[in-house]
Amino acid sequence: MEIVMSGIAKAFGTNQVLRDVSITLKEGEVHALMGENGAGKSTLMNILTGIHKADAGTITIDGVERTFPNPREAELNGVAFIHQELNIWPNLTLLENLYLMRPKRNKFGMLDKKAMLAEAENTCRELGIELPLTTEAGLCSVGHQQMTEILRILMLDAKVVIMDEPTAALTERETATLFKMMRKMKARGVAIVYISHRMEEVFSECDKITVMRDGHTIITKPTSEISVDEVVRHMVGRSIDEFYPARTTTPGEVVMSVDNLKPEGFDNDISFSLRKGEILGVAGLMGAGRTEIMRAIFGVDKHNGGTVTVNGSVLNCKKPEDAIKAGIAFITENRKSEGLILDFSIGSNITLPNLDDICPSHVLDSGKLNSFADELSKKLGVKTQSIHEPASSLSGGNQQKVVIAKWVGKKPSIIIMDEPTRGIDIGAKRDIYDLMNELTNDGVSIIMVSSELPEVLGMSDRVMVIHEGRVAGILDRSDATPESIMTLATGGQ
CATH class of the missing domain: 3.40.50.300 (P-loop containing nucleotide triphosphate hydrolases)
Incomplete structure (x- = not known):
């Protein structure tokens, strides 16, 4: 699946959030979408998945112009969005969250929790992750909740997956597992939009980088042809010599x-x-x-x-x-x-x-x-x-x-x-x-x-x-x- 978004514009009242934004997502490619908070990254992806409607511009999927009326319709057509803010029901178990929209039922029409648990455990083993599937989500760590959200999307047959800061709450081991999953998805031809502020992840896992600033697309380049300094300069409109300021305080008593x-x-x-x-x-x-x-x-x-x-x-x-x-x-x-x-x-x-x-x-x-x-x-x-x-x-x-x-x-x-x-x-x-x-x-x-x-x-x-x-x-x-x-x-x- 190839998606081309061209000339996208969006305003909320008098606040013009997007202005003539364009991006192309190709199958089997991990495409980093970068920019400061408020640059318009999430709004652009919300338009793609039917949360918002663009004021101008076109979206073509495999050469056919179309839009999705809502996120559910987008998921059914293979376009899934893993949001930065967790979409988890805290009073349900992790397993119930996984199957909330597609429960398995037995021949009597009853929920088949045994089959769902077996499938989820098998998928976790294949991916090398451990989740307390029968525990209420609200009692689990933010990392476990995030991995559940990711797993739910990966268990769908998605063709385009948008990941908004997916590793923000993950350990290094969980992050390595996620990257392993991403590589498997990429090998199957899945297009991945990777929204992250972590430079080392972007440069190690992404094929292409698009930088947004103030609602505009500033530049799109293969990762191999752009440096960290150049990305930062395009993101903030100025050069940042160091990420971390020098510590000048001498601790006392x-x-x-x-x-x-x-x-x-x-x-x-x-x-x-x-x-x-x-x-x-x-x-x-x-x-x-x-x-x-x-x-x-x-x-x-x-x-x-x-x-x-x-x-x-x-x-x-x-x-x-x-x-x-x-x-x-x-x-x-x-x-x-x-x-x-x-x-x-x-x-x-x-x-x-x-x-x-x-x-x-x-x-x-x-x-x-x-x-x-x-x-x-x-x-x-x-x-x-x-x-x-x-x-x-x-x-x-x-x-x-x-x-x-x-x-x-x-x-x-x-x-x-x-x-x-x-x-x-x-x-x-x-x-x-x-x-x-x-x-x-x-x-x-x-x-x-x-x-x-x-x-x-x-x-x-x-x-x-x-x-x-x-x-x-x-x-x-x-x-x-x-x-x-x-x-x-x-x-x-």
Whole structure:
């Protein structure tokens, strides 16, 4: 199947999102679609799969002009979209999510769960992946949910597969499995659109690159004929010399000590320290327990023993409010479900945890609230026409800036950042890295949980590696390498 999109234009009200965009998808080709958040990549693919209707332009499939009325019709015709935001029903098992739209039934018309489980397990074995198929999706990791979403599409006989940041929540092993699946699909003639901000993945797995900026297609070239620097320049309209800014802060005295903390469900105790102005990177494979440790420290989850000492005082943390009062902030990995109230305005999201500080008399002063939110929004570079716009209207990178802004407003001494740049573009990543440097220069200490090794290596003063619920090792910046981190993360010494 070959798809040609020509002269595509789309506006939402007065916001012109796409302008004369063209792209050709050929069978057996992995085509990277790159650009900053808000460049129009997802909108273009939404038009292809029938979520939106183009205002102008044509779509031809194998030489015949056509459009799909909805995503279901697109899937039935072999065009499937794996969205960046998970399309998972949390109260259903992973198996039920897999077969929701195409359940197997026995001769009596009843659901044949045994047959579905056998088929799914067989497919998982063939692909070399492990999924807790009978567990409710809401109880599974983001990585398992993402792999389920990918598996659901791959079990269809798709001819064109669009993948929007498919590896953002996957471990290195799961990512390698995905790439293996992509190569098998490519060999069968499947065309793959690969939307990603991870340069190393694009250059290792993609045959062609199209770069979009501000709703335009800027350039399309074979991957072998373009460099990383050229891609970045076309994406952001300027040259970025380095992805990671230099660390200029010298960490000071210990501001937090975690001693023999035992999060609920863990077999091992957790101990580590955090210094003033330090970025402590936390690495490990998906499911190692990184997030669970942070949730226990912050009081979201229970723990069975151990102490957390903050600035010399033992923290009796039974709920997040206790941690917040002690000067700890927590930026969670899932900004949409845990970090933001999407229907609320940008300003309301920023001011929500700061109401007592802004309006101590408990009488809301809209002038003070708007001024507070507007100042932080501008300080963090949130791209919006107004702080009164809903948070849902923002790109992923700008949503993340709003999450950070609301906690920066609390003036915390310690910030836990869980996957702070997951699913956001290079320009927004650099903004967040610069902000992290600025915060640590002001004496704020940061714990950064990240699945991206380059990010861990580029931003951390020390790296704590977690393996199966225990601290496998803590490396100084000078000793931290991809090899040393992965050795510890996989149980080596």
